[in-house]
Amino acid sequence: MRLIAKAGLAAALALLAANPAFAGSPNLAKGPQTLAEKDRAAPEGRAVQIVVDTPQIGATVEIGRVIPDLAAGSKITALTSMAQREADFAITPLRSALKNYDANTKALDAAKAGLAAVPWLNPTPLETAVQPGATQPLDFIAVARTPTVGLVRIGYYLSPDATRIEARADLEIVRKAGKGGGTVTVLVLQHVTSNVVLDKPSFVVRENVARWSAKDGELARSAIDRALGQLRDLIPQSLALDAGKVAAFATRTDVAQGAGRFGPVVERGTAGPGSMVIWSKGLVGVMPASN
Amino acid sequence: MLKMKSSYAAAMAAISCALSGAALAQEASTSPAPATTEAAAAVAAAPACELHVFPTIEGQAQTTGWLSGFGIIGAVADASANKNRNVGDAAYLKEALGPAMQVDALKALDLAAALKLPASQVIFETPIADRNVTTKAGNRLSASTAPCYAELIVTQNLYTKRAIYGRALNNRFIVKDFRTGKSKTDLQKGRGGNGLSLFPPKTTEEAEGAEKELRDVFTKNFLEFAGTLKAK
Numbered sequence: 001m002r003l004i005a006k007a008g009l010a011a012a013l014a015l016l017a018a019n020p021a022f023a024g025s026p027n028l029a030k031g032p033q034t035l036a037e038k039d040r041a042a043p044e045g046r047a048v049q050i051v052v053d054t055p056q057i058g059a060t061v062e063i064g065r066v067i068p069d070l071a072a073g074s075k076i077t078a079l080t081s082m083a084q085r086e087a088d089f090a091i092t093p094l095r096s097a098l099k100n101y102d103a104n105t106k107a108l109d110a111a112k113a114g115l116a117a118v119p120w121l122n123p124t125p126l127e128t129a130v131q132p133g134a135t136q137p138l139d140f141i142a143v144a145r146t147p148t149v150g151l152v153r154i155g156y157y158l159s160p161d162a163t164r165i166e167a168r169a170d171l172e173i174v175r176k177a178g179k180g181g182g183t184v185t186v187l188v189l190q191h192v193t194s195n196v197v198l199d200k201p202s203f204v205v206r207e208n209v210a211r212w213s214a215k216d217g218e219l220a221r222s223a224i225d226r227a228l229g230q231l232r233d234l235i236p237q238s239l240a241l242d243a244g245k246v247a248a249f250a251t252r253t254d255v256a257q258g259a260g261r262f263g264p265v266v267e268r269g270t271a272g273p274g275s276m277v278i279w280s281k282g283l284v285g286v287m288p289a290s291n
Numbered sequence: 292m293l294k295m296k297s298s299y300a301a302a303m304a305a306i307s308c309a310l311s312g313a314a315l316a317q318e319a320s321t322s323p324a325p326a327t328t329e330a331a332a333a334v335a336a337a338p339a340c341e342l343h344v345f346p347t348i349e350g351q352a353q354t355t356g357w358l359s360g361f362g363i364i365g366a367v368a369d370a371s372a373n374k375n376r377n378v379g380d381a382a383y384l385k386e387a388l389g390p391a392m393q394v395d396a397l398k399a400l401d402l403a404a405a406l407k408l409p410a411s412q413v414i415f416e417t418p419i420a421d422r423n424v425t426t427k428a429g430n431r432l433s434a435s436t437a438p439c440y441a442e443l444i445v446t447q448n449l450y451t452k453r454a455i456y457g458r459a460l461n462n463r464f465i466v467k468d469f470r471t472g473k474s475k476t477d478l479q480k481g482r483g484g485n486g487l488s489l490f491p492p493k494t495t496e497e498a499e500g501a502e503k504e505l506r507d508v509f510t511k512n513f514l515e516f517a518g519t520l521k522a523k
Binding site: 062063064065160161163197201204253255256257260261262274 | 346347348349350385389390391394415417418419420421422423424428430431432433434474
């Protein structure tokens with residue numbers, strides 16, 4: 001029951017249902033992991049929107065499994081609500097420490113630099129927003145004058161146990177078709193993450209938060225910078241994947257667990273000693289925090 | 292119900308206070324603990340084998356009453372009546388028997404001996420939430436390359452209260468022994484379950500006793516599981 005700040009996407013889907021510009025209800029939350037070669041080139045340009053999903057470092061929650069009984073739905077809601085309140089409280093010292101740190105601009109820059117390294121993307125025009133909710137993906141799709149549209153959501157979060165800081169980008173390309181472009185098809189949807197993990201973390205959340213927050217959040221700032229830096233490199237790598245490359249991952253014998261994910265190792269050491277990138281339904285970067 | 296909620300809140304606050312003094316950093320410890328007073332000797336005596344322990348973040352609660360025996364209508368009524376209690380129990384159990392408490396309980400044991408492994412350094416790892424990783428992956432979950440290596444994973448933490456059988460804590464565990472030298476190994480799965488009489492506490496004063504009971508029953512469940520393993 002992972003609830004990684006998908007509020008923006010949920011809001012977008014809710015808006016979709018009410019948006020008269022779209023005849024059906026395309027599910028923007030589902031799509032192929034790779035983009036077919038024939039869908040890559042966009043000589044006429046591709047409107048791209050980048051939205052920073054986190055006005056400040058996001059607090060994520062993990063409630064584990066819930067007994068599947070008749071009250072499970074309401075229990076999940078109640079437990080999630082309680083966990084979110086606790087997480088928002090626990091992260092307060094870190095948010096205070098990062099008060100004067102402009103990670104939103106850095107996140108935006110990382111996304112722009114990552115997209116700029118994709119030769120076929122042709123992101124024209126490129127719209128950016130640092131306030132989730134200020135602009136909706138479906139509005140952007142509706143007004144875009146290009147046949148395909150790119151959507152990027154980028155954010156940075158503290159893990160539920162506060163043992164890692166994760167930067168995450170959701171990359172999506174959709175095609176508009178039909179009368180007035182009212183039919184939307186998701187051509188690719190990828191989730192790319194980069195995690196900076198505390199060395200010898202505590203099992204007590206507030207102790208980990210204290211380590212990230214010490215000296216005006218020195219360790220957290222470094223972690224966010226490094227995670228966004230790796231994300232910048234992984235974005236073009238991810239968009240370059242095709243079905244053959246993803247299938248080839250499954251044949252690798254070097255597999256590892258990192259940041260709670262498990263999968264074949266794509267590379268080791270590229271982002272510094274102890275770092276690696278694994279494939280686990282997306283590229284997952286993991287590196288140790290520099291203490 | 293308000294009274295019950297406030298007692299849970301008080302109990303959780305008490306346990307939170309108890310945990311505040313328990314800085315359980317994930318440091319390797321040997322099992323059994325070396326009895327020497329000289330650090331150098333202790334390092335020299337550190338076992339070459341490693342046992343990596345992954346606690347669970349999980350804390351599930353299921354409370355069923357007398358109406359559960361009356362078909363679907365009874366079950367609906369029963370689930371509705373117990374909804375808040377289930378949430379309260381789950382939240383409390385999650386707090387009371389979270390990773391810190393599991394580690395605390397397991398640190399008191401000679402884990403390697405209980406699991407019929409050679410003397411080992413015990414290393415407590417960060418819990419992994421994804422059950423597809425903890426219950427299915429046959430590979431190592433840590434970066435260690437030690438040839439003498441094993442893993443103990445806690446995969447279930449379930450509190451139940453039933454009208455007839457009363458209260459109990461059930462746990463599931465997995466042991467992965469990599470001493471064969473292969474990169475993938477079998478998952479030896481098992482469980483342990485025992486009754487509770489103090490949990491959940493009704494007052495703040497009862498919280499400490501309930502916490503101790505939970506820890507003791509967790510330990511008992513682990514030893515029950517460990518007893519089913521055969522030495523290799």
